[in-house]
Amino acid sequence: MDNTALCYRQFGEPESVLQRETAVKAPLQPDMLRVQMLLSPVNASDLIPITGAYRHRITLPAIAGYEGVGRVIAAPVGFTHLLGQRVLPLRGEGTWQQYVDCPAALAIPVPDTIDTLLAARAFIxxxxxxxxxxxxxxxxxxxxxxxxxxxxxxxxxxxxxxxxxxxxxxxxxxxxxxxxxxxxxxxxxxxxxxxxxxxxxxxxxxxxxxxxxxxxxxxxxxxxxxxxxxxxxxxxxxxxxxxxxxxxxxxxxxxNHFDALSPQRWQTAFTEIWPLLAGSHYSDARLLPFSAWQTALADYRQAGRDHKPLLDFTCDTP
Known part of the structure; x- marks a missing residue:
């Protein structure tokens, strides 16, 4: 399976060091889900690490992106009920790629009542x-x-x-x-x-x-x-x-708070967050194809922006 990702091999301004790279996806490891990404937002928390601000905890080369929503396409025993379901593939690989592998116990199922545009921004x-x-x-x-x-x-x-x-x-x-x-x-x-x-x-x-x-x-x-x-x-x-x-x-x-959240507490946190999020005002979303990631970054940096740019992988997935 070929996978296209936004990678950086050195630290610097994201517009300069990010590159789209396509390679064969490694075999899925035990206890991991494979998720085909649908949408992923552009946040400050995505861009700042690329500059090298947290270089002490980042091993290069790295794939950018920390949140987003996708659909499960492969799952280990015990998690096959998630096949075909939307999840937040968190605390695994970078999310600015077509296919993300994440720990099955930490993937957050998205309720049917939550719109995909909202789910993509439900983490950070x-x-x-x-x-x-x-x-x-x-x-x-x-x-x-x-x-x-x-x-x-x-x-x-x-x-x-x-x-x-x-x-x-x-x-x-x-x-x-x-x-x-x-x-x-x-x-x-x-x-x-x-x-x-x-x-x-x-x-x-x-x-x-x-x-x-x-x-x-x-x-x-x-x-x-x-x-x-x-x-x-x-x-x-x-x-x-x-x-x-x-x-x-x-x-x-x-x-700094992730280690204190057991898988059960991690899941419980989102059962509390989903209804809060669904009942709150949030910024509008603007979809941009994954291939137009540079436009998405420029959009994010606009002064007075009142919307969130999201990378849309459905436009790029083979």
Whole structure:
């Protein structure tokens, strides 16, 4: 079986180092599923590792992509009931390829009620939001989000309100996000309105930050010592320095929590996430053929983007 994948053999900007490569797929190993991919999104978490930011845990050559949805075409004994079913082939190989092998016990079956476009984006951002709200409860608290138009932030905001947050504020860079945030119950704050940002930061109990850089520094300098600041991304590409008078600061990396999730707990997490996700606002999706991956990356980098580009493998599968 021939398999086409987006590979990188050195670290660098994804547009420069990614290449489509076709090779014979290795035989399926015991206890593994083989999944024919349908859709896979483009996320920051897909692109940042390609640059070499996490080179200490990546062995080259590597296949890009961390999430997506596909259909099971081969399964070991005990999992044959999954043949023909849609699953999330997680924690195995890179997902930007036509065929993905993943541990059978960790593949997440997709309920029939969940649309394929939604299922393709049900891992990185939903699981991160779910884990963070479990780790830092928000009931009775005022919550502040940065990069509020991003997929993870809009889920954090909606689910925080469901969990009893008194108010959720969302800092956004592009005005295109303001109306969307209001419709979700999130109070929009323009990032360039520095006085408003400082005032809300000073009154917030929990901050979930995805940007880092100058904005994180501004928020931290205004926060009370009794508040909590959780950094789960550096979309600005800029670090920030901590000072003694700042409130407690916590780093969240989703990968650090995988080992604590047994296969049973892993499956249970998604039984909780599916209904939450189905009942939430999420960004629109834009499908682009797998062969047009460069266009998908350019689309992802558009300022003020209000949709998620997805690689569509059904256009390329022989």
């Amino acid at each position: 951002n939903p699981l991160a939001a779910w884990l963070m709200l479990n780790l830092w409860p928000v009931e009775g608290k005022r919550v502040l989000l940065t990069a509020a138009g991003s997929d993870c932030a809009i889920l954090l905001g909606q689910w925080a309100l469901r969990r009893g947050a008194t108010e959720v504020y969302g800092i956004h860079r592009s005005a295109i996000h303001a109306d969307r945030l209001r419709a979700m119950g999130i109070i929009p704050i323009a990032q360039q309105e520095s006085d408003s940002v400082r005032a809300i930061a000073a009154a917030s109990d929990v901050v979930f930050d995805a940007t880092g850089g100058e904005l994180a520094q501004t928020i931290l300098s205004a926060m009370r010592n009794s508040a909590a600041f959780i950094c789960y991304g550096l979309l600005s590409g800029q670090p920030f320095s901590l000072q003694r008078h700042f409130p407690p600061m916590h780093w969240f990396h989703i990968r």
